Amino acid sequence: MSRLDAGALHAWQMADCVAHGDISARELVTAALDNLRNRDASINAYTDITEQRALLEADVIDQRRVRGEALPPLAGVPYAVKNLFDVAGLPTLAGGHRGRAGAAPSEDATLVSRSAAAGACLIGALNMDAYAYGFTTENSFHGVTRNPHDPMRVAGGSSGGCGAAVAAQMCAFALGSDTNGSIRVPSSFCGVFGLKPTFGALSRGGSRPFVHNIDHLGPFARGSRDLARIFDALVGLDSRDHACTREAGAQTEAAVLRAQSEGIAGLRVARLTGYFDQWSGPDARSASRAVAMALGAQDELDLPNVPAARAAGFVITASESGQLYRPELQAHYDDMEPLNRDRMLAGSLLPASWYVQAQRFRLAFARQLNAVFERFDVLVAPATPCVATEIGQAWIDLPGGRVPTRPSIGLMTQPISFIGLPVVAVPLPTAGGLPIGVQLIAAPGREDLALAAAAALEAGGNTFKSGSPK
Incomplete structure (x- = not known):
């Protein structure tokens, strides 16, 4: 098996080939590192490479x-x-200024340590929108992450480095975060699979928070079986995250x-219409x-109250992130990401009554969706209103009207995020x-x-096949 073949697995x-002795873990890691060196100068997915650690972990396997x-x-x-x-x-950047990252942690995040226990080999850290607040990974400190399918377009965000790295075969899977769509948006733009x-369900222990009450962590990969195997390996209770309630043993x-x-x-299965059609371009519909x-x-x-759900998610996001970063905004405003520091500052000033009302609506909307799931197992909706936008693009024209790009890429994902439902993002081809x-x-x-629905789509040949994007 050649290294090129290994990268496409x-x-x-990969894990099964290693177990059967068809290829070594070191060969897999070396192939990924070689591809990273050849591709990342034009994509900018990685902020750090952990080559020595990856090779040591491979040798142990x-x-x-x-x-x-x-x-x-x-x-x-x-x-x-x-x-x-x-x-x-390794300093935990959270997309911010490297000089303000602070001391490097002495302990891995829970999902990193669980990935190591499952035999995976860590080859690096990936670019993102600063503080996980954005949908395009246009980062003032670490540069824009470019889409592997078109370098003039964004990779999505805030986990844009994750989507781009998996799409460009610079790693077999990546771990990202999703508050308002930050796994599903890069999956859509980069043509990979993502699981929020x-x-x-998955511990956030040892990860930098953005919105405590909405943050999710999850994997990106090239298919539904990958996502399932990774999820099964990482799920389990963790005292480092008070919200982590799922027992191990998922199947x-x-x-x-x-x-x-x-x-x-x-x-x-039911398809969501109404709001989701109104704000979808032709490719998404x-x-x-x-x-x-x-x-x-x-x-x-046609779900009722979807615009209110998006608005409530915005209020909770702005309020919690603003309060979390308020001390840094007060002390180091000039050192923070120019693209979102004013939004954080505005969020820190929101009235408490708005936040309380948003949380009350959150419970009502969750009850509404729980009733829907008495009738249906899976709901279908676009992940983004359009294909990947161009770098620096200011506006998107949609059936519902012209909207600003950066906040509006999450039109489809935000109403679902803040009630914590599981979602698989599945990539499809466009004309x-x-x-x-x-x-x-x-x-x-x-x-x-x-994931079963995603697997059925793959088996039917419906999903995007990227090969090795240039």
């Missing part, structure tokens, strides 16, 4: 295989993390395999309709050749259903 295939030990589920798989995850010995789990990979072999007969048809959806659903993502939304705790 899915994460689950290879030694275990030589000794005949059973290998863990992600053995030898090269991965990277958004630079808001703590990595021992149920709120509290989502088994659900994906069943869907691939048996299909999804009986899965109740076409993709959501294609997915609904492929999954056998018999129903369309113009760029990918666009569709959200598969399930009830709390039912990642298995969303």
Whole structure:
């Protein structure tokens, strides 16, 4: 097997090949590092490379295989993390000014340590919108991350480095965060798969917060089986995160395999219309309709109160992030990201009554969606209103009107985020050749259903096939 072949493998295939002795973990890591060096100068996905650590972790896996030990589920798989995850010995940037990062942590974030325990090999940290506040990864300190499919376009955000690195085969999977769409947006723009789990399913221990009550962590990868295997390996209770409530022992990979072999007969699917059609461009609407048809959806659903849900999510985001960063805004305003420091400052001044009302509405909207999931298993909606926008683009023209680009890329994701539902972003092709993502939304705790639907789309040949983007 050549290094080029190794780079094109899915994460689950890499781990299985290592376990069977078809390729070594060191070869996988070396191939990823070589691809990183060849590609990243034009993409700018990485802020740090942890080559020595990755090779040491790979050698440990290879030694275990030589000794005949059973290998863990992600053995030898090269991965990277958004630079808001703590990595021992590496400053946690959270997209901010490197000079203000502070001392490097002595301990890995929980998901980093669990990835290591599962056999994965960390090759670096990835670029992002500063403080995770943005949808384009146009970062004033670390530069813009470019889309691997068109370098004049953004990779999405705030986990843009994650989407770009996976799409460009510079790692097999990446770990990012999603508050208002920061996994689903880069997945859509870069043509990869992303999982925003149920709120509290994956620990946020050792990650830099943005909005305590909405932040989710989750994986990017090249397919649904990868996402399922990674989720199963990382899920479990953690005292470092008070919101982490899920026990270990998830069986989502088994659900994906069943869907691939048996299909999804009986899965109740509905396509979201109304707001989601009004604010979708033609590529986004076409993709959501294609997915609904492929999954056998018999129903369309116009959810009430979606604009209010987006507004409430905005209020909670602005208020909590503003309060979190207020001391830094007061002391070091000039050193903070110019693209979002004023928004944070404005958020810190929001009346408490607005925040309370937004939280009350959050509970009501969650109850509304829970009732919907008594009728349906999976809801289909676009992940972004359009394909990846051009770098520096100020406006997007949509059926609902002309809107500013940076805050409006999250039009489809924000109403779902703040009630903590699990969502799989699945990339589809467009007539113009760029990918666009569709959200598969399930009830709390039912990642298995969303991933099974994603697997059925893959098996049916409906998803975006990028090859090795240039």
